[in-house]
Each structure stands twice: as C-alpha cells, then as structure tokens.
Amino acid sequence: MSAWLHLFTLELAVVAIALLVLLWDAFAPAAGRAVGWTTALLLGGVFAASFFVDGRGTVPHGVFVRDEWVVFHERLFLAAGILGVLGSIDWLATRTPKRQAEYYALLLFSLAGMMLLAGARDWILLVTCFELMSMPLYVLCAYGKQDGPASEPKLAAEAGLKLFITGAASSGLTLFGLALVVGMTGTTHVGGIGANPAPLTIVGMLFVLAGFGFKVGAVPFHMWVPDTYQGAPTPFVAFLSVAPKAAGLATLAIVLLGGWSADSSVWLPVLLVLAGASMVVGNLFALPQTDARRLLGFSGVAQIGYALLALGAMSRGGLAMTLFFVATYVFTNLGVFFVLHAAAEEGGGHSLARIAGLSRRSPWLGGALLVFLLSLAGIPFVAGFWAKLFVFMEAWNAGLVGLVVLGVALAVIGLYYYLTVARSTYMADGDRTTPVPTGFALRAAILVCLIFVVGLGLWPRPLVEAADRAAAGIVSGR
Amino acid sequence: MTVPSSHLLILAAILFSIGVAGFFLRRNVIVVLMCIELMLNAANLSFLAASRMHSLDTPGGRIDLQGPIFAIFVIVVAAVEAAVGLALVIALYRRKQTVSLDDVVDLKD
Numbered sequence: 143m144s145a146w147l148h149l150f151t152l153e154l155a156v157v158a159i160a161l162l163v164l165l166w167d168a169f170a171p172a173a174g175r176a177v178g179w180t181t182a183l184l185l186g187g188v189f190a191a192s193f194f195v196d197g198r199g200t201v202p203h204g205v206f207v208r209d210e211w212v213v214f215h216e217r218l219f220l221a222a223g224i225l226g227v228l229g230s231i232d233w234l235a236t237r238t239p240k241r242q243a244e245y246y247a248l249l250l251f252s253l254a255g256m257m258l259l260a261g262a263r264d265w266i267l268l269v270t271c272f273e274l275m276s277m278p279l280y281v282l283c284a285y286g287k288q289d290g291p292a293s294e295p296k297l298a299a300e301a302g303l304k305l306f307i308t309g310a311a312s313s314g315l316t317l318f319g320l321a322l323v324v325g326m327t328g329t330t331h332v333g334g335i336g337a338n339p340a341p342l343t344i345v346g347m348l349f350v351l352a353g354f355g356f357k358v359g360a361v362p363f364h365m366w367v368p369d370t371y372q373g374a375p376t377p378f379v380a381f382l383s384v385a386p387k388a389a390g391l392a393t394l395a396i397v398l399l400g401g402w403s404a405d406s407s408v409w410l411p412v413l414l415v416l417a418g419a420s421m422v423v424g425n426l427f428a429l430p431q432t433d434a435r436r437l438l439g440f441s442g443v444a445q446i447g448y449a450l451l452a453l454g455a456m457s458r459g460g461l462a463m464t465l466f467f468v469a470t471y472v473f474t475n476l477g478v479f480f481v482l483h484a485a486a487e488e489g490g491g492h493s494l495a496r497i498a499g500l501s502r503r504s505p506w507l508g509g510a511l512l513v514f515l516l517s518l519a520g521i522p523f524v525a526g527f528w529a530k531l532f533v534f535m536e537a538w539n540a541g542l543v544g545l546v547v548l549g550v551a552l553a554v555i556g557l558y559y560y561l562t563v564a565r566s567t568y569m570a571d572g573d574r575t576t577p578v579p580t581g582f583a584l585r586a587a588i589l590v591c592l593i594f595v596v597g598l599g600l601w602p603r604p605l606v607e608a609a610d611r612a613a614a615g616i617v618s619g620r
Numbered sequence: 621m622t623v624p625s626s627h628l629l630i631l632a633a634i635l636f637s638i639g640v641a642g643f644f645l646r647r648n649v650i651v652v653l654m655c656i657e658l659m660l661n662a663a664n665l666s667f668l669a670a671s672r673m674h675s676l677d678t679p680g681g682r683i684d685l686q687g688p689i690f691a692i693f694v695i696v697v698a699a700v701e702a703a704v705g706l707a708l709v710i711a712l713y714r715r716k717q718t719v720s721l722d723d724v725v726d727l728k729d
Contacts, residue, residue: 266693273697280704284711299712300724306708307652310701311643314659317694318636321663321687325629325670330686369727 149197149208152188152216153257156223159184160250167243174239178231178583181246182224189220204331205264211615214465214608215260215392219385222472223253225587226381229480232581233377233487238285245285248278249381256389263400265320265330268393273313275389276357279382280306283374301373308366312356319349332401344408350397351412358390358446361419368427368439376486379435380479383442384472391449391468395461399453400616406456414454418545420447425552428559434482434492437559438475441518444556445471451549452533455540462613463532466606470517470525470598477514477591481507484580484588494563499572507578508567510592517595519560520553525598532606625676628669636662649712649719653705660698664691 163181166172192213200207226249234242255274262268284302286295323346327334335343356363371379398409424444431437449471452464484507485500486492501508517526530553538546580588598605635658642655671687678684713719 266690269697270693273700277700277704280708284708286711286715296715297726299708299715300726303649303708303712303724304727306705307649307656310653310656310705311659313697313701314636314639314656314663317660317663317697318632318666320690321632321666321670324686324690325666325673328674328684328686330690373727 146199146201148195149199149201149206149261150258151195151197152192152220153254155188155191156185156220156250156254156257159188160247160254163243163250164247171240171243173235173242175231175235175583177242177246178227178234181250182227182231182583185220185224185227185250189217189224192217192220203264205267206258206261207263207615208261209615210611211613212257212261214612215388216257218388218469218472219253219256219260222381222385222388222476223249225473225476225590226377226385228583228587228590229380229476229483230377231583233375233483233584235581245282248282249378252276252278252282253385256385259389260392260396263332263396265324265332268332268396269313269317269320272316272357272389272393275386276309276313279386280309282378283370283382285375285378297373298375301370304366305370305374308356308363312353312363314353315356316350316353319346319351319353322346323350332397335402335405337404339405344405347402347409348412351394351409354390354394354397355416358387358394358450359443360416360446360450361423361443364420364423364443367443368431368436371435371439371442372433372492376435376479376483376492380476380483383438383479384475387442387446388468388472391446391453391464394450395453395464395616399456399461403456403617410454410456413450414542414545417447417450417454418548420444420450421545421549421552422447425555425559429555431559432494434494434497434563435479437494437563438478438482441556441560442475444552445475445518448530448533448549451537451542451545454542454545455536456617457536457540458610458613458617460536460540461617462606462610463529463536465609465612466602467529467533469605469609470529470595473591473594473598474514474517474526477510477588477595478518480584480588480591481511481514484584485578487580488574488578494566497563497572498566498570499574500567500578502568503572503575504578504580507580507588510588511567512564513592513595515560515564517599519557521557523599525595525602527599528602528606625669625673628672629666632662632666632669635659635665647721649709649721649724652721653702653709656705657698657702660694660701664694667691667694 252275255271259271283305284299286298326340326343359367424440428437428440449467452460485497517524520526520530534546639655639658667687667690671684674684
C-alpha cells in the first residue's frame with residue numbers, strides 16, 4: 143500500500159457511507175427514516191473520528207497537503223453535512239419516501255468533493271474536486287417534491303437549471319482561464335504562478351477568479367442565488383447556502399493567498415470591488431423582498447461580501463477571521479432555513495406573511511428564529527456579532543478603512559430587514575393558532591444550530607484559535 | 621510547413637468567444653448547453669496548443685504532458701456536465717413543456 147493513503151481516511155469514509163446507502167437502497171429498500179438516521183449517525187462517527195485520526199502530511203509532488211487548514215475545513219463541512227442530512231430526514235420521509243437514498247448519496251459525494259478541495263494544491267485536483275462538489279448540487283437542486291403543491295416541482299426544475307447553467311458556464315470560464323495559466327507557466331501547481339507573471343497568465347487568472355466568483359455568489363455573479371434559493375427544496379437550500387460557499391471561499395484563499403500572493407496588486411482591487419459590490423447589492427436588494435428565501439438569498443450575497451472583505455486584508459488574522467465568519471454563518475444560516483422550512487411545511491409557502499405570529503404558536507421555533515436573525519444581523523452577544531466585529535477589525539487594521547465604514551453602514555440596513563422578519567414573528571397576528579408541527583430530526587438540527595450560535599456567542603475563543611491555526615496553513619507569519 | 625501554435629491559441633480564443641456570445645444570446649436551453657461545450661472545448665484546444673508549444677521549444681524532445689492530461693480531465697467534466705444538463709432539461713420539459721429560457725421566468729421578485 144502507498145504511504146499516503148491514510149491522509150484520505152475521512153474522505154474515503156464519506157464515500158464509503160455514500161456507497162453503503164446506495165447499495166442498501168438497491169438490495170433492501172427502506173421507506174422510513176432509517177436511511178437518513180443511519181447516514182447522519184455514520185457521518186457523526188466520521189466527525190468524531192476527525193479528532194482521533196492524525197493524518198497530517200503531503201502527497202508526493204505536493205498535489206495534496208493535509209494540515210490544520212484541511213482539518214478545520216473537513217470538520218466544518220462534516221458539521222454542515224450532518225445538519226443538512228438531519229434537516230432533510232423528515233421532509234424526505236414524508237414527501238419522497240421511495241427516493242431517499244439518492245438524495246443522501248448525492249449529498250455525501252458533494253461533501254467528499256468539498257473535503258478534498260481544501261487540501262488540493264494542484265490545478266487538476268482542485269478543478270476535479272470543485273466539479274465533484276458542484277455536480278451533485280445541480281441534481282439535488284431539482285429534486286422535486288412529487289406530491290407538494292403543483293408549482294413546486296416546476297420551480298425546483300427551474301432553480302436547478304439556473305444553478306446548472308451559471309455553474310457550468312463558470313466552469314468553462316475557469317477551465318479556459320486555467321488553460322492560459324497552465325499553458326504560460328508550464329506547471330499545474332497552484333503556487334507556480336510566481337512573481338511578475340506574463341500578461342496572458344494574468345488574464346487567465348482573472349478568468350479563474352470570475353469563475354470562482356460565480357460559485358460563491360459574489361456580485362456581479364450573483365444572479366442565480368435568489369432564484370435558486372427560492373425554487374429549490376428548502377432543506378437542501380440550507381445546505382447549499384453554506385457548505386459550497388465555505389468551499390468556494392477556501393478555494394479563493396488557496397488560489398489567491400496561497401498561490402498568487404506574490405502579485406496581490408493585480409487581484410486585490412478586483413477582490414475588494416467584488417466585496418464592496420456584494421455588500422451593497424446584497425443588503426439593498428434584500429430590503430424589498432417578500433419571500434423569505436429570496437430575502438435570505440440576497441442576505442447571503444451580502445454576507446459573502448463581508449467574508450471577502452476579511453480575505454482582502456491579506457493577513458493570517460484576516461484569513462482566520464474569514465474562517466470564523468464562515469463557520470458562524472454555517473450554523474446561523476442552516477438554522478434560519480430549517481425554521482423557515484418547519485413553518486412552510488405546514489403549507490402556504492415561504493412568504494414573510496407566512497411566519498407572522500410564529501412565536502405565539504411555537505415559542506421555541508420563534509425564539510430560535512430570533513436568535514439566528516440576530517446573529518445574521520450581528521447583535522451582541524450571539525455568534526454573528528463576533529464574526530462581523532472581527533472581520534471589520536481585521537479589515538481596518540489592513541487599511542481598508544473606506545470599505546469598513548461602508549460595511550458598517552450597510553450592516554445597519556441589514557439590521558432593519560432582519561429585524562423586520564423577527565418583528566413579524568413576534569408582533570403580527572397570524573391566521574393560525576395551533577403549534578407548528580415539526581419532526582424530531584428537524585427539531586434536533588435546529589437545536590444543534592442554536593447551541594452553536596449561542597455557545598459561540600458566549601465563548602468564541604476556541605473557534606477563533608482553531609481558525610487561526612488553520613489560517614497558518616495558507617498564510618505564514620502574522 | 622507546420623501550423624504555428626499561436627494560431628491554435630487564437631482559434632481557441634475565437635471558439636471561446638463564440639461560446640460566450642451564444643451563451644448570452646441564444647434562448648434555447650439545448651443550444652446554451654452546446655455553447656458551454658464549445659467553451660470547454662476551447663479550453664481543451666488551448667491546453668493542447670500550449671503543450672505543443674512547450675514540446676516544440678524543448679530541443680531534447682521531451683514532451684510536455686500536463687496539457688493533454690488536463691484536457692482529459694476537462695473532457696470528463698464536459699461529459700458529466702452534458703449528462704446532468706440534459707437530465708435537467710428533460711426534467712424541465714416534463715414539468716413545463718418548454719426548453720426556452722424565455723419561458724423559465726417563474727422565479728422572480
């Protein structure tokens with residue numbers, strides 16, 4: 143056996159679970175919740191194993207490096223995967239009881255792609271992992287409900303097609319850019335660009351940057367985000383809105399800070415324009431929305447802007463705070479979408495009017511939604527407050543004063559629309575008075591998100607330190 | 621007489637531009653998918669052209685293999701994209717009886 147296969151233990155385990163789920167469905171189809179719970183528990187086992195498996199090292203030729211950076215991302219993606227599975231169990235078991243295994247298997251394949259992505263240091267591996275992550279998402283997006291309201295499968299197909307077309311075109315953009323980069327530099331190593339690259343290499347890298355910009359949903363490449371969030375199945379949107387975004391940001395960090403740091407004067411202005419435009423467009427377009435998922439789509443665009451701002455600080459601290467920001471965003475956004483899903487499952491869709499009076503009917507759900515919204519808005523003392531504060535501090539220290547002022551001003555606008563949603567759940571009267579029915583798995587997922595958001599708000603230090611250690615894998619020094 | 625590698629690169633750039641233009645201008649989903657394939661194949665052609673350039677420049681006869689290997693992976697990506705994309709088009713057609721992007725406008729503010 144090769145001496146480096148143990149580096150991929152966790153990824154292989156995830157793929158093995160995916161194959162197990164597929165085989166189970168093929169030979170002994172189970173209609174209940176057994177497949178979902180087994181997947182969630184096995185993934186939980188992989189997550190626990192990540193604390194005991196000490197597989198740090200480098201694959202020959204430096205194609206794949208497993209260090210603290212990769213370990214941090216593996217745990218983050220696994221956590222998002224576990225919560226994504228938990229949140230889908232009840233929905234799948236009631237809506238598509240005969241087509242459950244494919245959903246979990248596709249989600250797990252995507253998860254494996256993300257986990258590998260963080261360690262890739264070679265363009266070929268990076269692009270392949272990126273596609274492994276993206277392809278299952280296109281399919282899952284159109285995972286139509288068979289017995290929902292008549293419009294839902296149509297919307298899901300449209301959402302899937304829109305995500306696919308933008309995603310495929312951005313892959314084309316990335317690959318053509320890479321053809322120029324690899325052709326000019328003569329190496330497929332991510333760090334092979336070096337100082338003073340040829341003009342054609344710079345053009346190629348800007349293509350690559352635009353391609354990845356599509357995937358993280360930064361303005362001006364954000365058109366698909368609100369449409370896809372509105373049309374795709376909500377439990378899946380919860381996963382789509384966090385894990386691939388985190389993976390895309392990790393890729394940007396590997397490519398820009400890790401591989402191309404020598405010529406930051408070329409890409410830094412581009413990155414800062416993307417960050418500023420995302421903050422402005424995301425926050426302003428979220429204001430008039432009446433559909434909760436569209437509102438969260440634009441809010442997600444705005445949050446990506448904040449994360450890119452910290453990335454633009456180009457320091458180890460800035461990168462660490464990008465990671466911290468993304469990690470808190472993962473738990474917060476998963477939680478918001480799960481609560482909205484619980485409220486919408488009752489029938490009536492995802493309009494903001496639908497959640498009016500939610501906290502009177504189900505105080506726990508309403509309270510959880512309030513905490514998540516406060517975290518997205520950045521109110522002390524929940525996780526999102528520290529995330530925004532640290533991001534702005536790092537960007538300020540890096541001299542990005544103008545963008546920090548802009549970001550703070552826009553965060554106040556963000557406060558307005560997040561609290562409008564929260565207000566309607568507490569103050570407005572809904573048309574129903576009975577508690578919202580929720581499944582056990584969905585409640586468990588919301589509870590876990592809530593624990594993390596509140597816990598990280600009260601005690602952010604462990605995650606900050608972990609993020610700092612992880613960032614050292616990409617940016618050395620201070 | 622051999623074709624200079626730079627001509628191949630220019631051809632690839634033209635193909636890519638046609639793909640991008642078609643992507644934005646055409647309204648039939650199938651044609652849009654074809655334009656995406658054109659973009660990916662333009663990438664393949666430039667990978668191979670650059671590899672040829674490097675190989676011809678090296679006097680020892682060492683052949684640069686990174687381009688061809690990358691191109692094989694791009695072909696795999698293109699195949700998967702075609703499979704997933706056409707499946708999505710079929711799903712859309714079954715539910716809406718259309719493959720025109722002008723009719724796919726249910727998701728909006």
